[in-house]
Amino acid sequence: MQDNISAGGTLTRYVRFAKTTLEAGTIKPTIRSIGHRVRSSTPSYGLKRDLTAPHETPVAKIPITVRPMIDADVEPILDLHAEVDLTERWERQTRGRLLDSGIGRPYVAVNEDDEPCYVQWLFSSEDNDKVRSFFHGIFPVLGPNEALLEGAFTPVKHQGQRIMSAGMSMIAEKATDLGARYVVTFVGTDNIASLKGCERAGFLPYINRVEKRLMGRRFVEFQEMSSAEVEQARVLKPSGA
Template sequence: MRIGSGQGADFRMDRNERLDGLGAKVTRRLQEGPYGKRVLIGLRRDLAVPFSTPTPKIPISLREFRVEDLAVLFPAADGIAAERERTDIMWRLRSVEDGILRSRCFVAIDETSDRPCHIQWITDGYSDAIRITAALPELSHDEALLENAYTPSAYRGLGLMPAVTGRIAERAAENGVRFAVAFIDRRNFASLRGGQRAGLLPWQIQTQRQYGFGLIRRVSFEPIHGTPNFSYHTQCN
Protein backbone atom coordinates (compact mmCIF):
# COMPACT_ATOMS: atom_id res chain seq x y z
CA MET A 1 0.00 0.00 0.00
CA ARG A 2 1.24 3.46 -0.80
CA ILE A 3 -0.67 6.61 0.01
CA GLY A 4 1.89 8.75 -1.72
CA SER A 5 4.07 11.71 -0.91
CA GLY A 6 2.02 14.65 -2.08
CA GLN A 7 3.02 17.86 -0.33
CA GLY A 8 1.08 20.56 -2.09
CA ALA A 9 2.26 23.04 -4.67
CA ASP A 10 5.99 22.62 -5.44
CA PHE A 11 7.24 23.19 -1.93
CA ARG A 12 10.89 24.12 -1.54
CA MET A 13 12.67 25.33 1.57
CA ASP A 14 15.33 28.02 1.29
CA ARG A 15 18.42 28.29 3.50
CA ASN A 16 16.84 30.71 5.97
CA GLU A 17 13.84 28.45 6.50
CA ARG A 18 16.15 25.51 7.21
CA LEU A 19 18.13 27.57 9.73
CA ASP A 20 14.92 28.70 11.42
CA GLY A 21 13.85 25.07 11.68
CA LEU A 22 17.19 24.12 13.26
CA GLY A 23 16.90 26.95 15.79
CA ALA A 24 13.39 25.84 16.73
CA LYS A 25 14.64 22.29 17.18
CA VAL A 26 17.38 23.41 19.57
CA THR A 27 14.85 25.47 21.55
CA ARG A 28 12.51 22.48 21.87
CA ARG A 29 15.37 20.32 23.13
CA LEU A 30 16.19 22.81 25.87
CA GLN A 31 12.53 23.06 26.85
CA GLU A 32 12.30 19.29 27.27
CA GLY A 33 14.59 19.41 30.29
CA PRO A 34 16.79 16.63 31.70
CA TYR A 35 13.88 14.16 32.00
CA GLY A 36 10.35 13.94 30.68
CA LYS A 37 7.48 11.51 30.33
CA ARG A 38 4.45 11.58 28.08
CA VAL A 39 1.55 9.13 27.77
CA LEU A 40 -0.55 8.85 24.63
CA ILE A 41 -3.64 6.84 23.81
CA GLY A 42 -3.46 4.83 20.60
CA LEU A 43 -6.74 4.70 18.68
CA ARG A 44 -7.50 2.51 15.69
CA ARG A 45 -10.31 2.11 13.17
CA ASP A 46 -10.93 -0.93 10.99
CA LEU A 47 -11.77 0.66 7.65
CA ALA A 48 -13.40 -2.56 6.44
CA VAL A 49 -16.19 -1.99 8.97
CA PRO A 50 -18.89 0.40 7.70
CA PHE A 51 -19.01 3.71 9.59
CA SER A 52 -20.92 6.93 9.04
CA THR A 53 -18.51 9.87 9.04
CA PRO A 54 -19.89 12.73 11.15
CA THR A 55 -21.02 15.95 9.49
CA PRO A 56 -19.49 19.25 10.70
CA LYS A 57 -21.53 22.34 11.49
CA ILE A 58 -20.26 24.14 8.37
CA PRO A 59 -19.93 22.83 4.79
CA ILE A 60 -16.37 21.79 3.98
CA SER A 61 -14.34 20.31 1.17
CA LEU A 62 -10.97 18.58 1.31
CA ARG A 63 -7.86 19.29 -0.76
CA GLU A 64 -4.08 18.99 -0.61
CA PHE A 65 -2.08 21.50 1.44
CA ARG A 66 -0.73 24.63 -0.24
CA VAL A 67 2.10 26.76 1.14
CA GLU A 68 -0.13 29.84 1.25
CA ASP A 69 -2.39 28.01 3.73
CA LEU A 70 0.17 28.47 6.54
CA ALA A 71 -0.69 32.06 7.39
CA VAL A 72 -4.41 31.32 7.57
CA LEU A 73 -4.16 28.07 9.52
CA PHE A 74 -1.62 29.35 12.06
CA PRO A 75 -2.39 33.02 12.76
CA ALA A 76 -0.22 34.89 15.22
CA ALA A 77 -3.26 35.36 17.46
CA ASP A 78 -3.23 31.61 18.21
CA GLY A 79 0.05 32.05 20.07
CA ILE A 80 2.67 29.45 20.93
CA ALA A 81 0.53 26.45 19.96
CA ALA A 82 0.18 27.74 16.40
CA GLU A 83 3.89 28.51 16.15
CA ARG A 84 4.77 25.02 17.36
CA GLU A 85 2.46 23.44 14.78
CA ARG A 86 3.85 25.67 12.04
CA THR A 87 7.40 24.58 12.88
CA ASP A 88 6.36 20.94 12.75
CA ILE A 89 4.69 21.47 9.38
CA MET A 90 7.93 22.89 7.98
CA TRP A 91 9.86 19.87 9.27
CA ARG A 92 7.34 17.49 7.72
CA LEU A 93 7.38 19.22 4.36
CA ARG A 94 11.18 19.08 4.34
CA SER A 95 11.12 15.38 5.26
CA VAL A 96 8.68 14.61 2.44
CA GLU A 97 10.86 16.60 0.04
CA ASP A 98 13.92 14.63 1.17
CA GLY A 99 12.10 11.32 0.66
CA ILE A 100 12.35 10.08 4.26
CA LEU A 101 8.66 10.51 5.06
CA ARG A 102 5.77 9.09 3.03
CA SER A 103 3.01 11.43 4.08
CA ARG A 104 0.25 13.60 2.65
CA CYS A 105 -1.14 16.77 4.12
CA PHE A 106 -4.82 17.63 3.71
CA VAL A 107 -6.62 20.88 4.40
CA ALA A 108 -10.33 21.38 4.98
CA ILE A 109 -11.85 24.41 3.28
CA ASP A 110 -14.77 26.36 4.71
CA GLU A 111 -17.04 26.48 1.67
CA THR A 112 -18.85 29.57 2.95
CA SER A 113 -15.67 31.67 2.84
CA ASP A 114 -13.18 29.55 0.85
CA ARG A 115 -10.76 29.72 3.81
CA PRO A 116 -8.64 26.85 5.18
CA CYS A 117 -10.10 25.77 8.52
CA HIS A 118 -8.36 22.51 9.50
CA ILE A 119 -5.15 20.65 8.65
CA GLN A 120 -4.24 16.99 9.12
CA TRP A 121 -1.63 14.50 7.89
CA ILE A 122 -1.80 10.83 7.00
CA THR A 123 1.41 8.82 6.88
CA ASP A 124 2.10 5.30 5.67
CA GLY A 125 5.85 5.12 6.09
CA TYR A 126 9.01 6.78 7.39
CA SER A 127 12.68 6.04 7.79
CA ASP A 128 13.91 4.16 10.86
CA ALA A 129 15.69 7.33 11.98
CA ILE A 130 12.42 9.28 12.04
CA ARG A 131 10.56 6.44 13.72
CA ILE A 132 13.10 6.19 16.54
CA THR A 133 13.64 9.94 17.00
CA ALA A 134 9.94 10.80 16.99
CA ALA A 135 8.92 7.70 19.02
CA LEU A 136 6.57 6.55 16.26
CA PRO A 137 5.08 3.06 15.98
CA GLU A 138 6.10 0.57 13.34
CA LEU A 139 3.42 0.53 10.65
CA SER A 140 2.37 -2.65 8.90
CA HIS A 141 1.69 -2.66 5.16
CA ASP A 142 -2.05 -2.09 5.71
CA GLU A 143 -1.85 0.64 8.39
CA ALA A 144 -1.69 4.42 8.10
CA LEU A 145 -1.08 6.97 10.84
CA LEU A 146 -3.31 10.04 11.22
CA GLU A 147 -1.20 12.88 12.64
CA ASN A 148 -1.03 16.52 13.63
CA ALA A 149 -4.66 17.51 13.33
CA TYR A 150 -5.01 21.24 14.01
CA THR A 151 -7.96 23.62 13.91
CA PRO A 152 -7.46 27.41 14.15
CA SER A 153 -9.15 28.90 17.20
CA ALA A 154 -11.78 30.67 15.09
CA TYR A 155 -13.09 27.32 13.83
CA ARG A 156 -13.06 25.24 16.99
CA GLY A 157 -16.27 23.73 18.32
CA LEU A 158 -17.67 23.06 14.83
CA GLY A 159 -16.91 19.34 14.69
CA LEU A 160 -14.19 19.68 12.06
CA MET A 161 -11.64 17.21 13.43
CA PRO A 162 -13.87 14.08 13.41
CA ALA A 163 -15.32 15.02 10.04
CA VAL A 164 -11.92 15.53 8.41
CA THR A 165 -10.42 12.48 10.12
CA GLY A 166 -13.26 10.35 8.76
CA ARG A 167 -12.89 11.68 5.23
CA ILE A 168 -9.12 11.19 5.17
CA ALA A 169 -9.54 7.64 6.50
CA GLU A 170 -12.01 6.90 3.70
CA ARG A 171 -9.49 8.11 1.11
CA ALA A 172 -6.85 5.89 2.69
CA ALA A 173 -9.18 2.89 2.42
CA GLU A 174 -9.45 3.53 -1.32
CA ASN A 175 -5.64 3.13 -1.46
CA GLY A 176 -5.60 -0.23 0.31
CA VAL A 177 -5.32 0.82 3.94
CA ARG A 178 -7.15 -1.52 6.34
CA PHE A 179 -6.46 0.24 9.65
CA ALA A 180 -6.24 3.97 10.42
CA VAL A 181 -4.40 4.67 13.68
CA ALA A 182 -3.71 7.77 15.75
CA PHE A 183 -1.84 8.52 18.98
CA ILE A 184 -3.24 11.36 21.10
CA ASP A 185 -1.99 12.80 24.37
CA ARG A 186 -3.99 11.36 27.26
CA ARG A 187 -4.79 14.90 28.49
CA ASN A 188 -6.16 16.10 25.16
CA PHE A 189 -9.75 15.14 25.85
CA ALA A 190 -11.19 17.13 22.93
CA SER A 191 -9.03 15.26 20.40
CA LEU A 192 -9.66 11.91 22.07
CA ARG A 193 -13.40 12.46 21.81
CA GLY A 194 -12.99 13.68 18.25
CA GLY A 195 -11.08 10.54 17.32
CA GLN A 196 -13.81 8.37 18.78
CA ARG A 197 -16.49 10.29 16.90
CA ALA A 198 -14.52 9.51 13.74
CA GLY A 199 -14.76 5.80 14.53
CA LEU A 200 -11.34 5.22 16.11
CA LEU A 201 -11.42 3.05 19.20
CA PRO A 202 -8.93 2.81 22.11
CA TRP A 203 -6.26 0.29 21.20
CA GLN A 204 -2.87 0.94 22.84
CA ILE A 205 -1.15 3.03 25.48
CA GLN A 206 2.13 4.59 24.36
CA THR A 207 4.58 5.79 27.00
CA GLN A 208 7.43 8.06 25.91
CA ARG A 209 10.40 8.88 28.13
CA GLN A 210 13.30 11.17 27.34
CA TYR A 211 16.58 11.77 29.14
CA GLY A 212 19.26 14.44 28.75
CA PHE A 213 17.20 17.06 26.89
CA GLY A 214 15.89 14.50 24.43
CA LEU A 215 19.25 12.96 23.53
CA ILE A 216 18.04 9.56 24.76
CA ARG A 217 14.47 8.42 24.16
CA ARG A 218 12.55 5.31 25.17
CA VAL A 219 9.09 4.33 24.03
CA SER A 220 6.83 1.43 24.97
CA PHE A 221 3.42 0.23 23.78
CA GLU A 222 0.87 -1.68 25.83
CA PRO A 223 -2.45 -3.07 24.59
CA ILE A 224 -5.70 -1.72 25.99
CA HIS A 225 -8.14 -4.39 27.10
CA GLY A 226 -11.77 -3.37 26.94
CA THR A 227 -13.00 0.19 26.41
CA PRO A 228 -11.41 2.56 28.93
CA ASN A 229 -12.81 5.75 30.34
CA PHE A 230 -10.31 8.41 29.28
CA SER A 231 -10.65 10.17 32.62
CA TYR A 232 -8.98 7.11 34.14
CA HIS A 233 -5.76 7.84 32.29
CA THR A 234 -5.42 11.20 33.98
CA GLN A 235 -4.59 9.20 37.10
CA CYS A 236 -1.59 7.49 35.50
CA ASN A 237 1.82 8.51 36.77
Protein backbone atom coordinates in the same frame (compact mmCIF):
# COMPACT_ATOMS: atom_id res chain seq x y z
CA MET B 1 17.29 2.90 17.14
CA GLN B 2 19.32 5.66 15.57
CA ASP B 3 17.90 7.83 12.83
CA ASN B 4 19.28 7.05 9.40
CA ILE B 5 20.20 10.62 8.44
CA SER B 6 23.55 12.28 7.94
CA ALA B 7 25.17 14.67 10.36
CA GLY B 8 24.89 17.37 7.71
CA GLY B 9 21.17 16.70 7.33
CA THR B 10 20.72 16.93 11.09
CA LEU B 11 22.60 20.23 11.25
CA THR B 12 20.55 21.68 8.39
CA ARG B 13 17.34 20.67 10.15
CA TYR B 14 18.44 22.32 13.40
CA VAL B 15 19.48 25.51 11.59
CA ARG B 16 16.07 25.71 9.92
CA PHE B 17 14.36 25.08 13.24
CA ALA B 18 16.37 27.86 14.91
CA LYS B 19 15.52 30.21 12.06
CA THR B 20 11.77 29.54 12.25
CA THR B 21 11.89 29.80 16.04
CA LEU B 22 13.27 33.32 15.77
CA GLU B 23 10.81 34.24 13.00
CA ALA B 24 7.83 32.95 14.97
CA GLY B 25 8.96 34.36 18.29
CA THR B 26 8.48 30.94 19.90
CA ILE B 27 11.63 30.93 22.00
CA LYS B 28 9.79 30.26 25.28
CA PRO B 29 7.88 27.14 24.11
CA THR B 30 11.06 25.96 22.38
CA ILE B 31 12.98 26.22 25.64
CA ARG B 32 10.18 24.32 27.41
CA SER B 33 10.34 21.64 24.72
CA ILE B 34 14.11 21.31 25.12
CA GLY B 35 13.74 21.16 28.90
CA HIS B 36 11.16 18.41 28.47
CA ARG B 37 13.87 16.30 26.85
CA VAL B 38 16.00 16.24 29.99
CA ARG B 39 13.62 14.08 31.98
CA SER B 40 9.97 13.32 31.24
CA SER B 41 7.42 10.55 30.82
CA THR B 42 4.53 11.17 28.44
CA PRO B 43 1.63 8.68 28.17
CA SER B 44 -0.53 8.50 25.04
CA TYR B 45 -3.26 6.32 23.65
CA GLY B 46 -2.94 4.75 20.25
CA LEU B 47 -6.33 4.75 18.53
CA LYS B 48 -7.37 2.70 15.52
CA ARG B 49 -10.19 2.75 13.00
CA ASP B 50 -11.24 -0.18 10.82
CA LEU B 51 -12.30 1.39 7.54
CA THR B 52 -14.49 -1.62 6.71
CA ALA B 53 -16.59 -1.15 9.86
CA PRO B 54 -19.84 0.84 9.60
CA HIS B 55 -19.28 4.48 10.47
CA GLU B 56 -21.31 7.63 10.06
CA THR B 57 -19.15 10.63 9.23
CA PRO B 58 -19.63 13.37 11.83
CA VAL B 59 -21.15 16.61 10.60
CA ALA B 60 -19.27 19.82 11.33
CA LYS B 61 -21.20 22.95 12.24
CA ILE B 62 -20.19 24.42 8.88
CA PRO B 63 -20.08 22.64 5.50
CA ILE B 64 -16.59 21.27 4.80
CA THR B 65 -14.87 19.06 2.25
CA VAL B 66 -11.36 17.58 2.28
CA ARG B 67 -8.70 17.64 -0.42
CA PRO B 68 -4.89 17.41 -0.72
CA MET B 69 -3.10 20.48 0.59
CA ILE B 70 -1.78 22.87 -2.07
CA ASP B 71 0.77 25.68 -1.95
CA ALA B 72 -1.98 28.31 -1.69
CA ASP B 73 -3.14 26.75 1.60
CA VAL B 74 0.15 27.21 3.43
CA GLU B 75 -0.11 30.90 4.26
CA PRO B 76 -3.76 30.88 5.44
CA ILE B 77 -3.22 28.00 7.86
CA LEU B 78 0.51 27.97 8.74
CA ASP B 79 1.71 31.57 8.37
CA LEU B 80 4.08 32.31 11.27
CA HIS B 81 3.50 36.06 10.96
CA ALA B 82 -0.26 35.90 11.46
CA GLU B 83 -1.73 37.71 14.45
CA VAL B 84 -2.22 34.66 16.64
CA ASP B 85 -1.14 33.88 20.21
CA LEU B 86 2.13 32.18 21.14
CA THR B 87 0.55 28.75 21.54
CA GLU B 88 -0.88 28.81 18.03
CA ARG B 89 2.37 30.09 16.54
CA TRP B 90 4.14 27.14 18.12
CA GLU B 91 1.56 24.76 16.66
CA ARG B 92 1.99 26.37 13.24
CA GLN B 93 5.75 26.13 13.52
CA THR B 94 5.74 22.40 14.29
CA ARG B 95 3.35 21.70 11.38
CA GLY B 96 5.53 23.83 9.14
CA ARG B 97 8.51 21.65 9.99
CA LEU B 98 6.50 18.56 9.03
CA LEU B 99 5.44 20.19 5.77
CA ASP B 100 9.03 21.19 4.98
CA SER B 101 10.17 17.60 5.52
CA GLY B 102 8.16 16.57 2.46
CA ILE B 103 7.03 13.28 3.97
CA GLY B 104 3.48 11.96 4.01
CA ARG B 105 0.41 13.41 2.35
CA PRO B 106 -1.07 16.55 3.93
CA TYR B 107 -4.83 17.02 3.56
CA VAL B 108 -6.93 20.03 4.47
CA ALA B 109 -10.56 20.45 5.36
CA VAL B 110 -11.90 23.56 3.63
CA ASN B 111 -15.07 25.61 4.05
CA GLU B 112 -17.42 26.81 1.32
CA ASP B 113 -14.94 29.56 0.40
CA ASP B 114 -12.19 26.95 -0.03
CA GLU B 115 -10.43 28.35 3.03
CA PRO B 116 -8.38 25.70 4.88
CA CYS B 117 -9.76 25.16 8.39
CA TYR B 118 -7.92 21.98 9.40
CA VAL B 119 -4.83 20.07 8.29
CA GLN B 120 -3.58 16.54 8.93
CA TRP B 121 -0.97 14.23 7.41
CA LEU B 122 -1.60 10.70 6.15
CA PHE B 123 1.23 8.14 6.02
CA SER B 124 1.32 4.63 4.55
CA SER B 125 3.59 1.68 5.28
CA GLU B 126 5.82 2.87 2.44
CA ASP B 127 6.65 5.87 4.63
CA ASN B 128 7.87 3.77 7.59
CA ASP B 129 11.55 4.71 7.32
CA LYS B 130 10.84 8.41 6.86
CA VAL B 131 8.30 8.43 9.71
CA ARG B 132 10.77 6.69 12.03
CA SER B 133 13.48 9.20 11.14
CA PHE B 134 11.39 12.36 11.44
CA PHE B 135 9.41 11.33 14.54
CA HIS B 136 12.30 9.48 16.22
CA GLY B 137 10.55 6.13 16.54
CA ILE B 138 7.48 7.21 18.51
CA PHE B 139 5.09 5.34 16.20
CA PRO B 140 4.87 1.58 15.65
CA VAL B 141 5.94 0.22 12.28
CA LEU B 142 2.94 0.21 9.94
CA GLY B 143 1.84 -3.02 8.31
CA PRO B 144 0.97 -3.11 4.58
CA ASN B 145 -2.73 -2.67 5.40
CA GLU B 146 -2.20 0.16 7.90
CA ALA B 147 -1.91 3.95 7.68
CA LEU B 148 -1.08 6.68 10.20
CA LEU B 149 -2.69 10.07 10.78
CA GLU B 150 -0.53 12.70 12.46
CA GLY B 151 -0.07 16.47 12.72
CA ALA B 152 -3.72 17.46 13.20
CA PHE B 153 -4.14 21.21 13.55
CA THR B 154 -7.15 23.51 13.67
CA PRO B 155 -6.47 27.27 13.86
CA VAL B 156 -8.14 28.90 16.86
CA LYS B 157 -10.49 30.94 14.66
CA HIS B 158 -11.97 27.70 13.28
CA GLN B 159 -12.20 25.83 16.57
CA GLY B 160 -15.53 25.03 18.19
CA GLN B 161 -17.08 23.98 14.86
CA ARG B 162 -16.42 20.23 15.23
CA ILE B 163 -14.26 20.44 12.15
CA MET B 164 -11.62 18.08 13.54
CA SER B 165 -13.85 15.03 13.90
CA ALA B 166 -15.51 15.53 10.52
CA GLY B 167 -12.28 16.34 8.70
CA MET B 168 -10.34 13.54 10.35
CA SER B 169 -13.05 11.04 9.50
CA MET B 170 -12.96 12.00 5.83
CA ILE B 171 -9.16 12.14 5.63
CA ALA B 172 -8.89 8.70 7.22
CA GLU B 173 -11.00 7.27 4.41
CA LYS B 174 -8.37 8.46 1.90
CA ALA B 175 -6.20 5.65 3.28
CA THR B 176 -8.17 3.15 1.19
CA ASP B 177 -6.42 4.65 -1.84
CA LEU B 178 -3.16 3.52 -0.24
CA GLY B 179 -4.40 -0.04 0.25
CA ALA B 180 -4.98 0.37 3.99
CA ARG B 181 -7.82 -1.12 5.98
CA TYR B 182 -6.75 0.26 9.36
CA VAL B 183 -5.78 3.82 10.28
CA VAL B 184 -4.03 4.65 13.55
CA THR B 185 -3.32 7.85 15.41
CA PHE B 186 -1.90 8.83 18.81
CA VAL B 187 -3.21 11.31 21.36
CA GLY B 188 -1.98 12.28 24.83
CA THR B 189 -4.06 10.70 27.58
CA ASP B 190 -4.85 14.13 29.04
CA ASN B 191 -5.99 15.68 25.74
CA ILE B 192 -9.69 15.03 26.27
CA ALA B 193 -10.91 17.33 23.47
CA SER B 194 -8.79 15.53 20.85
CA LEU B 195 -9.72 12.10 22.22
CA LYS B 196 -13.39 13.01 21.84
CA GLY B 197 -12.80 14.21 18.29
CA CYS B 198 -10.97 11.00 17.41
CA GLU B 199 -13.74 8.81 18.80
CA ARG B 200 -16.34 10.76 16.84
CA ALA B 201 -14.17 10.14 13.77
CA GLY B 202 -14.41 6.39 14.39
CA PHE B 203 -11.13 5.81 16.26
CA LEU B 204 -11.03 3.67 19.41
CA PRO B 205 -8.16 3.09 21.85
CA TYR B 206 -6.15 -0.08 21.26
CA ILE B 207 -2.63 0.49 22.60
CA ASN B 208 -0.79 2.41 25.32
CA ARG B 209 2.36 4.33 24.50
CA VAL B 210 4.78 5.81 27.01
CA GLU B 211 7.50 8.11 25.69
CA LYS B 212 10.29 8.60 28.20
CA ARG B 213 13.10 11.15 27.98
CA LEU B 214 16.28 11.00 30.03
CA MET B 215 19.17 13.38 29.37
CA GLY B 216 18.24 13.74 25.71
CA ARG B 217 17.74 10.01 25.11
CA ARG B 218 14.30 8.79 24.09
CA PHE B 219 12.69 5.48 25.04
CA VAL B 220 9.31 4.42 23.68
CA GLU B 221 7.18 1.59 25.05
CA PHE B 222 4.01 0.15 23.50
CA GLN B 223 1.55 -2.16 25.25
CA GLU B 224 -1.62 -3.64 23.81
CA MET B 225 -4.74 -2.77 25.80
CA SER B 226 -7.18 -5.29 27.23
CA SER B 227 -10.88 -4.89 26.46
CA ALA B 228 -11.39 -3.52 29.96
CA GLU B 229 -8.63 -0.97 29.46
CA VAL B 230 -10.14 0.06 26.13
CA GLU B 231 -13.49 0.79 27.74
CA GLN B 232 -11.83 2.67 30.58
CA ALA B 233 -9.86 4.80 28.12
CA ARG B 234 -12.89 5.83 26.08
CA VAL B 235 -14.07 9.39 26.68
CA LEU B 236 -17.45 9.07 24.94
CA LYS B 237 -20.31 6.77 25.74
CA PRO B 238 -20.59 3.76 23.40
CA SER B 239 -23.52 5.48 21.71
CA GLY B 240 -21.22 8.34 20.71
CA ALA B 241 -23.15 10.82 22.83
